[in-house]
Amino acid sequence: xxxxxxxxxxxxxxxxxxxxxxxxxxxxxxxxxxxxxxxxxxxxxxxxxxxxxxxxxxxxxxxxxxxxxxxxxxxxxxxxxxxxxxxxxxxxxxxxxxxxxxxxxxxxxxxxxxxxxxxxxxxxxxxxxxxxxxxxxxxxxxxxxxxxxxxxxxxxxxxxxxxxxxxxxxxxxxxxxxxxxxxxxxxxxxx
Numbered sequence: 464x465x466x467x468x469x470x471x472x473x474x475x476x477x478x479x480x481x482x483x484x485x486x487x488x489x490x491x492x493x494x495x496x497x498x499x500x501x502x503x504x505x506x507x508x509x510x511x512x513x514x515x516x517x518x519x520x521x522x523x524x525x526x527x528x529x530x531x532x533x534x535x536x537x538x539x540x541x542x543x544x545x546x547x548x549x550x551x552x553x554x555x556x557x558x559x560x561x562x563x564x565x566x567x568x569x570x571x572x573x574x575x576x577x578x579x580x581x582x583x584x585x586x587x588x589x590x591x592x593x594x595x596x597x598x599x600x601x602x603x604x605x606x607x608x609x610x611x612x613x614x615x616x617x618x619x620x621x622x623x624x625x626x627x628x629x630x631x632x633x634x635x636x637x638x639x640x641x642x643x644x645x646x647x648x649x650x651x652x653x654x
């Protein structure tokens with residue numbers, strides 16, 4: 464879904480901070496949620512009230528708990544920060560509204576770090592520090608949707624240490640290289 468933002472006109476910095484959640488804390492949270500949903504279902508059935516959304520949530524929680532227990536899914540805490548840049552305030556407001564609209568269109572509610580702009584800037588810089596710490600828990604399959612590298616023209620070396628070096632000026636897509644995938648791992652980048 465980030466293709467929409469990356470391919471949009473405008474200047475953006477996008478930063479993702481991804482943390483693997485503790486399996487023990489996830490088990491406790493999912494078990495507590497499962498028990499709460501089960502009691503809500505029993506209470507609704509006792510009063511002869513049929514709420515299909517309760518049953519769907521209960522089934523989804525059960526399936527996720529099963530997948531986590533089997534090791535098929537892992538749970539990650541992710542922070543996604545998008546820093547829009549423009550030369551004038553009018554253009555910045557327009558760009559911010561467009562990004563918010565694109566995110567809202569896919570069900571993500573965006574928030575501006577009011578009174579925490581400095582923390583937001585520190586979180587977006589390539590320092591690997593998440594100062595804002597606004598996270599959301601996602602499964603492995605949901606997290607995979609965050610990666611915008613889906614184009615047929617994408618230039619990425621297959622390898623464990625692929626690093627994004629820049630943007631291809633013709634396609635606007637990231638260029639990633641793994642120096643250790645070649646016979647000589649030394650590299651010189653000029654621009």
